[in-house]
Amino acid sequence: MGLEKRTVKIIVIVLVVFLIIGGIVGLLLGLLLNQRYVELEVWPRSDDYNWDQPLIQFRASDPGTWQHWIRRINDFLSVYETNVPEEPARAPCSTRNRQEQQLRSPNCDNAMRMWAPCTIDNYYGYADGKPCVFLRLSHVHYWVPEPYNMSMPLHIPPEMPEHLKQIMRLRPAHQFGDYVWVTCEGEFNSDQENIGPISYIPAGLPPGFPTTRLHTADRIPRNARALPDRDPGPLVAVLFENPRRGVLINVECRIWSRDIYYDRSSRVGRARFELYVD
Structure with missing residues (x-):
């Protein structure tokens, strides 16, 4: 017993x-x-893509050096090609150059104007030495973001760029919805001197990903989280308006969400690439 x-x-x-x-x-x-x-993707990328050293290199005056980047961007954007109107358009609606006399619907024309100059009509800026890169969030099915919002009495990190704080003030979430914000800048001090002005495209929208278009864990059933999205996620294009020529520029992009802890030794919520305009 x-x-x-x-x-x-x-x-x-x-x-x-x-x-x-x-x-x-x-x-x-x-x-x-x-x-x-949570992963922040950068496109275009090469066959031998290496997260630590993804290099985008070309010479604006030599189409042979940037045409393969155009093809890669077109391949990436092909899943977004549509004539179905979206408001706002989550990506350029066509990968067919207007110079090829391709017919487009009025809705598609409006979308292409919204995304200009980051469209195939402008060769995504590469012919002018003003390249565009596209950012997209992936692996979000297990994630519930906690967006920053100036209307909430919660701490805003002091390192957040002032232009982003200003946008948050002008577009409070209770009126415009929540965003997972994104910013890009030179990775080191010398890169910040060489990177030149940056614009986020579409220019009329906040720099970030609207949470209403992200298929995060709070928006899909648990048994569907392993399935691919029927609709690809929204994009943000980053336009480098005047990068210094002949200099390797290290670029870092990151997302801003309360639950993502920034760490340069981690790949979570951040991406980096190298830009060299010859």
Whole structure:
């Protein structure tokens, strides 16, 4: 009888230990899932894409050096090609150059004007030495973002750029909806001197991803989180208006969300690439 009681006690103790360990593991996974899945993609990218050193290099005066970048951007944007009106358009609606006399619907023409000069009509700026890159969030199915919003009495990080704070003041979430904000800048001091002015396209919209268009964990059933999106996620184009020629420029882009902790040693919520305009 005593042995049976002792055995029961051991079993109970083992079960309690396993429950405690399981709870700790579950808590840690819950804290780390966001950091594990959220990724900021940069396009175009080469066949031998390397996250640590993704180089975009070309000479504006030599089409042979940038035509392959145009093809890669077109391949990337092809899933967005549509005549179905979207307001606002989540991406350029066509990868066919207007110079080729391709017919477009009025809705598509409006979308292309909204995304100019980051469209195929302008060769995405590469022919002028003013390249566009496209940013997109991926692996968001397990993520519930916690957007920054100036209308909420919560801490805004001091390192947030002033232009972003100003936009947040002008576009409060209760009127315009929440955004996962995005910014790009030179990675180091010398890069910040060489990168030149940056614009976010479409110019009339905030620099970021509207949460209403992100298929995050709070917007889809649990059993659908492993399935691909029917509609590709929204984009932000970054236009480099006058990067210094003949200099390698390290560029870092990052998203701003309360639950994403910025860390240069991590890939979570940030992306980097190198730009060299010959």
